[in-house]
Amino acid sequence: MLRTIRLLCAIVTTLGLAVATGGPAGATSSDRRYPESISLPNGFRPEGIAIGSGPFAYLGSLANGSIYRADLRTGLGSILSEGPGTPSVGMKLDERGRLFVAGGTAGDARVIDTRTGRVLASYRLSTTPAFVNDVVLTRDAAWFTDSTNPVLYKLSLRGGRLPADVVRVPLTGDLVYGTGINANGIAATPDGRGLIIVQSNTGGLFRVDGSGVTSRIDLQGEALPQGDGLLLRGRTLYAVQNRINTVAVLRLNASGTEGRVVQRVTSALFDVPTTVASFGSRLYLPNARFTTPPAPDTTYNAVSIPRP
The missing domain is CATH 1.20.5 (Single alpha-helices involved in coiled-coils or other helix-helix interfaces)
Structure with a gap:
């Protein structure tokens, strides 16, 4: 006994x-056994990343639009959904397991079931040259940026249902498009009443209301050159500055009209990271390696760092 x-x-x-x-x-993502690097298929050319409540990341390919599903605990993964041959750029995952994917130069968007990899819906967002770059999910809509045209694309999600059509919302006000990559990463304001967009070529950060009117966010003299993906947690905004291998950490007011850069983080793991998602106490970023000529045998990965 x-x-x-x-x-x-x-x-x-x-x-x-x-x-x-x-x-x-x-297990939590702060466990030291969670790998700092997740290897992706050679030639994959990652750009977007999305993570939900489970320990899995979804990464999109600029090369052919395929979606790769990786287990954050092991770093292992496989192709979940074969791409259409056009890019997958920014992505977001909703509570229903649906992955909303921006289609880059294809000018489209699609929604993928992460349980099966099946494409649930596809949307033609633009019939003219475009670069549909990133997406954010709010309470009742999915909003997509276009880096070429001053417009947001809105998919209304009343009751969670996918719509039949897209609404185009022209951008007016302080955000003025110029040469290069314009509107890129997008997030909601802390109070949920507006949107935040970073303009890559100027480093400006802008608040957008539901009608598309933009106003420059006061960053107290700071800017976000090469600004790319955005991630909001509470009133903290993480902004990836891709070609300078940096994540800027900003503290915003509730309405998103003012903010200040409180920290900038870099890492030896970074090789032109483009956007950011979080799980537990860590941030996860795909290395797009834009300064490395892409080839079928070029190696790619996503990396993780402690969340500042």
């Missing part, structure tokens, strides 16, 4: 340690 009691105590202690240290009984 005494031996049995000691054995039970040992089992309970082991389970308790597993939970406390993030072991199998309760």
Whole structure:
């Protein structure tokens, strides 16, 4: 009997340690066993990343639009959805397991079921040359940026249902398009009443209301040159500055009209990261390697760093 009691105590202690240290009984992304680097297929050319509540990341290919699903615990993964031969750029995942994908130069968007890899819906957003770059999900819509044309594309999601048509919302006000990459990353304001867009070629950050009127966010003299993907957590905005291998950390007011850069983070792991998603206490970024000529055998990865 005494031996049995000691054995039970040992089992309970082991389970308790597993939970406390993030072991199998309760693993978290802060566990040191989570890899810092996730290898992607050669020639994949990643750009977008999305992570939901589970420990899985979804990454899109600029080369052919395929979607790769990676297990954050092991770094292993495989192609979930074969691409259409056109790019996949920015992506967001909703609570229903639907992945909303910006189609870049194809001027389109599609929605993918992450359980099966099946394309649930496709949308022609522009019939003229375009670069549909990024997407954010709000309470009732998916909003896509276009880096070539001053317009947002809105998919209304009333009751969570996918719409039949897209609404085009022209951008007016302070955001003026010029040469190069214009509107890029997009996020919601902390109060959820507006949107935030970064303009890559000027480094400006702008608030957008539902009618498309833009106003420059006061960053107290700071700018975000090469600004790319955005991630909002509370009032903290993470802004990837791709070619300078930096993540800027900003603190915003509730309405998103003012903010300040409180920190800039870089890492030896970065090789032109484009956007950012989070899981647990870490940030995950795909390395697009824009300064490396792409080839079928070019290696690519996504990396993780502690969340500042």
